[in-house]
Amino acid sequence: MARAATRLTRFNMTSLAAGLAFLYLPIVILVIYSFNASRLVTVWGGWSLRWYHEFFNDRAMLDAAWMSLSVAAVSATLATLLGTLAAVGLARGERFRGRALFSGMLYSPLVMPEVISGLSLLLLFVALNAERGFWTVTIAHTTLTMCFVTVVVQSRLTALDRSLEEAAMDLGCDPVRAFLMVTLPLIVPAIVAGWMLAFTLSLDDVVIASFTTGPGSATLPIRIYSEVRLGVKPEINAICTLVIAMIAVVIVIASFASKLSSSQAESAAPL
Amino acid sequence: MSARRIFARPARLAAIAPYLWMVLFFLVPFGFVLKISLSQTAIAQPPYTPVFDFAEGRAALAAAFAQLSFDNFRLLLQDNLYILSYLRSLVVAATSTLILLLIGYPIAYGMARLPQRWQGVAMMLVIVPFWTSFLIRIYAWINILQHDGLLNQVLLTLHIVSAPVVWLSTDSAMYLGIVYSYLPFMILPLYATLSKMDASLLEAAGDLGASPRQAFWLVTFPLSLPGVGAGALLCFIPIVGEFVIPDLLAGSNTLMIGQTLWLEFFTNKDWPVASAAAVALLLLLVPPLVLYDRLQRRQLEAGR
Numbered sequence: 276m277a278r279a280a281t282r283l284t285r286f287n288m289t290s291l292a293a294g295l296a297f298l299y300l301p302i303v304i305l306v307i308y309s310f311n312a313s314r315l316v317t318v319w320g321g322w323s324l325r326w327y328h329e330f331f332n333d334r335a336m337l338d339a340a341w342m343s344l345s346v347a348a349v350s351a352t353l354a355t356l357l358g359t360l361a362a363v364g365l366a367r368g369e370r371f372r373g374r375a376l377f378s379g380m381l382y383s384p385l386v387m388p389e390v391i392s393g394l395s396l397l398l399l400f401v402a403l404n405a406e407r408g409f410w411t412v413t414i415a416h417t418t419l420t421m422c423f424v425t426v427v428v429q430s431r432l433t434a435l436d437r438s439l440e441e442a443a444m445d446l447g448c449d450p451v452r453a454f455l456m457v458t459l460p461l462i463v464p465a466i467v468a469g470w471m472l473a474f475t476l477s478l479d480d481v482v483i484a485s486f487t488t489g490p491g492s493a494t495l496p497i498r499i500y501s502e503v504r505l506g507v508k509p510e511i512n513a514i515c516t517l518v519i520a521m522i523a524v525v526i527v528i529a530s531f532a533s534k535l536s537s538s539q540a541e542s543a544a545p546l
Numbered sequence: 547m548s549a550r551r552i553f554a555r556p557a558r559l560a561a562i563a564p565y566l567w568m569v570l571f572f573l574v575p576f577g578f579v580l581k582i583s584l585s586q587t588a589i590a591q592p593p594y595t596p597v598f599d600f601a602e603g604r605a606a607l608a609a610a611f612a613q614l615s616f617d618n619f620r621l622l623l624q625d626n627l628y629i630l631s632y633l634r635s636l637v638v639a640a641t642s643t644l645i646l647l648l649i650g651y652p653i654a655y656g657m658a659r660l661p662q663r664w665q666g667v668a669m670m671l672v673i674v675p676f677w678t679s680f681l682i683r684i685y686a687w688i689n690i691l692q693h694d695g696l697l698n699q700v701l702l703t704l705h706i707v708s709a710p711v712v713w714l715s716t717d718s719a720m721y722l723g724i725v726y727s728y729l730p731f732m733i734l735p736l737y738a739t740l741s742k743m744d745a746s747l748l749e750a751a752g753d754l755g756a757s758p759r760q761a762f763w764l765v766t767f768p769l770s771l772p773g774v775g776a777g778a779l780l781c782f783i784p785i786v787g788e789f790v791i792p793d794l795l796a797g798s799n800t801l802m803i804g805q806t807l808w809l810e811f812f813t814n815k816d817w818p819v820a821s822a823a824a825v826a827l828l829l830l831l832v833p834p835l836v837l838y839d840r841l842q843r844r845q846l847e848a849g850r
Contacts (some may be wrong), residue, residue, distance in 0.1 A: 283661075284662065287652075295671055295672075296657075298671075302678065302686055305682070307688040315625075331657075357563060361564035364561025364564070368553060370556050371554075373565070381564075387787075387829070389789065390787055390804045391787065418567070441550070450552055450555070454556070472677075475803055481790060485645045499685070503688065511685065522677055522679065
């Protein structure tokens with residue numbers, strides 16, 4: 276009888292199933308229609324790879340895809356480096372002057388509307404007279420995504436047993452050596468998960484990239500966005516499916532990485 | 547000296563590079579937004595007249611302060627267009643947050659009651675769409691909602707409607723898109739508080755004669771309020787400034803403030819007014835941000 280209070284009711288199961296169906300059904304439909312042979316998006320004309328073929332012959336789209344992938348790879352790497360350093364400072368630096376400002380600057384971009392971040396960075400680039408293109412978008416994405424990396428790595432560092440580091444130092448390691456030999460190997464899974472998160476966030480962004488890019492260097496989301504405004508095109512379905520497939524691979528790798536680290540805490544959960 | 551304090555020094559040194567990066571690319575840009583929001587519009591490249599130049603030194607700076615222009619902010623207050631779009635942003639964000647709460651709560655509740663080993667799987671399933679491109683998920687809905695899309699086909703086949711319904715470019719489509727995109731942000735904090743709840747409290751309520759419904763409203767719901775607050779703010783704040791979803795799914799009658807800012811910037815090329823709108827939007831978001839920060843801190847202290 277006591278168990279009745281916490282039993283899984285039919286209502287619980289239904290709402291859970293309906294919620295998951297709501298989250299996944301549109302994506303499944305999109306993927307299925309990307310294999311549609313018909314030009315009309317809504318009429319089923321049999322299975323075909325026609326739209327994938329179209330995409331691989333679309334020079335402008337391929338250029339945009341290449342630009343997006345390189346921005347995502349470079350900015351995710353920079354963000355992981357800076358974000359990990361920031362996480363170390365916050366989790367191990369104890370109290371220092373300017374700490375509140377530092378954590379404030381790192382946490383506010385997580386909820387800051389993208390139009391504001393994009394506009395402010397663009398005004399900076401204009402004031403610095405920087406040529407807009409690959410590097411300005413990369414810097415903008417690094418700034419945004421390093422905050423997410425910091426959150427992921429910091430929560431891992433906080434959950435870590437500090438007596439290991441202290442033992443290493445008691446045995447004669449200097450702090451830097453203790454960090455490199457003991458702490459770093461333990462937080463590698465969180466760092467990997469942070470990189471993956473930064474990569475997918477950069478690959479996804481349309482607003483900040485629109486503000487900070489220059490003429491002639493559109494990213495894939497910018498291209499998709501301008502096509503979508505004109506209506507549904509089967510080729511876009513194919514591109515979206517490819518992006519989803521790539522992100523799925525990234526997620527699988529990231530979840531393996533976080534599984535490796537979950538022996539101590541659940542902290543590696545993305546966000 | 548303890549090992550911790552020896553460790554702290556190099557850790558602080560490590561923070562220098564990210565610190566400088568954030569000052570240069572996060573803090574300083576806001577200075578430029580503020581500066582340009584106070585300048586005059588000009589037909590030039592870049593399209594504004596700088597009010598003052600940091601390079602000219604202190605005297606020039608002081609002289610420039612005398613002629614700062616609040617015209618752009620005055621314009622925001624006088625022109626109905628801006629006031630309406632602020633109001634609309636607030637209404638849309640509040641309404642969406644309420645819908646998200648109504649949908650997200652039962653899902654999070656169901657997750658928290660799953661057997662332990664299934665909870666991780668369910669959480670993963672909720673997080674995965676968050677990783678999938680947000681633009682693609684909105685596009686997926688356009689596929690379904692368009693004139694001859696799947697939804698209308700299903701409705702026509704089932705004879706629920708006799709002619710295709712216009713779904714795109716309506717507020718319902720926009721709300722659907724927002725709810726769809728932000729659902730994980732609502733579910734996760736709710737699930738975090740619901741799953742930590744002590745089940746014996748509910749058993750005690752049952753033993754004392756409360757019906758399951760009474761137990762829910764008297765025990766479970768009040769205890770989950772911190773999660774409700776966190777989820778609501780986590781959704782409300784970014785939705786106020788949302789641009790892509792209303793632009794792709796909503797009609798073009800009244801714009802949300804994010805759209806107005808975009809329009810001023812990209813179409814009208816009025817950078818000063820766009821900057822003033824950004825400053826105003828930021829001011830609007832300060833109260834919920836402070837509230838969120840306080841809520842998080844209180845929960846951290848309670849956890850200790």
